[in-house]
Amino acid sequence: MKTYTFSPQSISKAQQRFIRRVSLIWGAIFCALVGLTSWNAGNDWLPTIPILVAIYIGIMLFVLPRTFQRNKEVLKSIRIELGDDYIEYAQIDTPPMRINRQEITAIEEMKGGLCIRTAEKTRTIVIPGDLDVDAFQEIKEKLAAWSTIKP
Numbered sequence: 301m302k303t304y305t306f307s308p309q310s311i312s313k314a315q316q317r318f319i320r321r322v323s324l325i326w327g328a329i330f331c332a333l334v335g336l337t338s339w340n341a342g343n344d345w346l347p348t349i350p351i352l353v354a355i356y357i358g359i360m361l362f363v364l365p366r367t368f369q370r371n372k373e374v375l376k377s378i379r380i381e382l383g384d385d386y387i388e389y390a391q392i393d394t395p396p397m398r399i400n401r402q403e404i405t406a407i408e409e410m411k412g413g414l415c416i417r418t419a420e421k422t423r424t425i426v427i428p429g430d431l432d433v434d435a436f437q438e439i440k441e442k443l444a445a446w447s448t449i450k451p
Contacts, residue, residue, distance in 0.1 A: 304380040304435045306428075311375045314430040318371050322364065330356050380427060382442055387416060389425045397425055401446050408450045414440060 306314070330352065337348045377392035390396035399418055406417040413429035413436070427439055443449065 301381060301383040302438075304382070304431060304439060306375050306378055306430070307432050310430050310432050311372060314375055314428070315368065315372060317430075319368065322367065326356070326359065326364070375430075378428070380431075380439065382439060387425060387439075387443070389427075397423065399423060399425055404447050406450060407443050407447050409440075414443065414449070416443070 333352055334349065337352065374391055377390075379388075379390045381388040381390075385401040386398055388396055388398040399416060403418045403423070404416055405419055406415075408415045408417070411429075412426070413431075414427040416425040416427070418424065427436070429436060431439075440449065
């Protein structure tokens with residue numbers, strides 16, 4: 301049995317990707333709000349810009365730091381345990397998911413890592429590709445011995 305976790309470097313890499321995604325989403329929301337406001341208000345939309353900017357800054361200062369901190373806590377808590385005939389995934393605030401080797405119906409490689417599927421749709425484990433490269437490769441090689449990894 302071996303346990304894998306995120307290293308500080310892989311947590312930092314995953315956090316940077318998360319920050320980019322969230323920033324793009326909130327930027328798009330802000331642009332959409334400005335566009336809708338100007339469209340609905342006709343010529344009187346300029347006075348609403350300071351209000352929208354204040355709301356946006358409030359979100360950026362109060363909501364997003366908590367979101368980023370929570371994401372970091374989740375990443376730090378992830379534990380993947382790989383035994384001779386099982387794999388278990390655990391993280392904060394969710395019960396651990398253990399899948400025995402004989403339960404596996406498919407292993408798929410996807411953009412974000414590996415997806416281990418069983419006959420029950422709710423019993424699926426995703427191995428994040430953001431793990432250390434060596435750890436991810438080690439897990440992938442062991443799982444490849446259990447079942448063919450589909451691209």
